[in-house]
Amino acid sequence: MSEVDEVRLGLLRAAGMDVALPLEALREVVPHPEELAALPVRAPGLLGAMALRNAILPVVDLGTVAHVEGAEAGTGRVVVVVVHEGRLVGVVVDEVRGVASVERDSLQSVAAAGAPLLFSHLVQVGEDAVCVSVLDPAALTGLPGVPSVEERRAAVSAADTADGTGPGVEEGRPSLTVVRCGGQLLALPIAEVRTTVPLTSVTPSVLTGGACLGTTVHGGRELAVLDPMTLLGLEPLSSDLVAAGVVVPAGAGDVVLAVTRLELLQHSPGPTMPVPPQATRRSDLVDGVQQLGDDTCLVLRAEGLRADPDVAAYAALGCAVAEATHESVDDDVAATGPTCLTYAVGGVLVATPLDQVVEILPSPAELTRTHVADVSGLVVHRGQTVTVVPLGPLLGRTTTEPGAGCLLLVEVDGRHVGFAVDRLQDIRPRTWADPEAPTGPDRAAPRRLLETSPLVRVAGVDRLLPELDLHRVARALLDGSTVEAPVLALEEAVA
Secondary structure (H helix, E strand, O other): OOOEEEEEEEEEEEEEEEEEHHHHHHEEEEEOOOOEEEEOOOOOOOOOOOOOOOOOEEEHHHHHOOOOOOOOOOOOOHHHHHHHEOEEEEEEEEEEEEEEEEEEEHHEEEEOOOOOOOOOEEEEEEEOOOOEEEOOOOOOOOOOOOOEEEHHHHHHHHHHOOOOOOOOOOOOEEEEEEOOOOOOOOEEEEOOOOOOEEEOEEOOOOOEHHHEEEEEEEOEEEEEEOOOOHHHOOOOHHHHHHOEEEEEOOOOOOOEEOOEEEEEEEEEEOOOEEHHHHHHHOOEEEEEEEOOEEEEEEEEEEHHHHHHHHHHHHHOOOOOOOOOOOOOHHHHHHHHOOOOEEEOOOOOEEEEEEHHHEEEEEEEEOOOOOOOOOEEEEEOOOEEEEEEEEEEHOOOOOOOOOOOOOEEEEEOEEEEEEEEEEEEEEEEEEEEEEEOOOOOOOOHHHHHHHOOOEEEEEOOOOEEEEEEOOOHHHHHHHOOOOOOOOOOOOOOHHO
């Protein structure tokens, strides 16, 4: 979906309502001051005014203006600075919920006979389809009797120019999504954040390790969850402090940066101060430092994240999540054993016990060729030489999705093989296995791998799959055995 077809929203909570503002109308979010200055005007919802750098910003209470019963005026935690056609007004809200991208066609326009509305559209947001009211910036800055101020005046600071007539601080400076990771503040340009999501649980997977904490499901895809503190070479974020995620684009997909909480959405209050290269382990990922009140905030370099090969590899491995079936599988899962990795090989969906796969790697751009039958070449990974073998041709199948594959790294007897497969499908528990399937070393001759593999069922897949023993395949290859192309009697059942 192109940006033209998307609308970026800042999600807010105010007076018990889920509301949003288009990001272009959300200038920044600032803490609610302890006191507001009185203004010589009375209007419904007008609370007073606050200092915004060297300017004065009128502040209104959204609950009062919207006539929400039981809402206590002015008790919100933050003030959202709203801009429309060069005019600014502050709106008190309880919290900032995050950023979301929605399809433009999903916005439903609203109207009411005989009365103006504070919101222009309704939209469903997130996996839970929360109903969100999209506030109308024109209605907020045009409230009867409520003063607004000129945008340029509120933006200019005497520190920015010698004579006080130069450009305001907003000019050329990005709006930031500021998050907290334990005791550290981090920021990314709002334009680089697809959305923010709750992260109440992270699922361990074969991707787990290093900066990767596991995976989470967002938008129908299973995405890698990365610890930004580990990426930066700082002390890792404790798992008990992970509560939210920031979805950012990287390479061919998206990744989720694990954070403690979203702090605010703010226009950069001043120039970003550079960090000396010797003061950080990852100068390629740090754009500089911002001073936000009493806190120092590290501003991440979005292009550095996108260019990082590890981050790009994790993004490329995001896979679609199969639709869940309606049958209850809890008892079966407990009875039948391991979690399985499902993947496509030449148009056939196959399952393998997850504990047989040491790691999942992106397809290497370059290989050291060996000119050995069944072997594509060699690649060095983590200081070890890995033999790369296309699994499809080994099974008599032709790759159907060139360029979309990855390597399943398997270790047997201290040796490594990387099996190239067409596409990852999912990681799911096994819910059924054929109780009459042969077991033991004689159950499957190498030359009839798929035909003789036991059939299993995994959660979310509505057909039986052959369970392929990659340890057996790897041993056959490393010991010099030949693998004949099998006759796929199961092709109609699994294709």
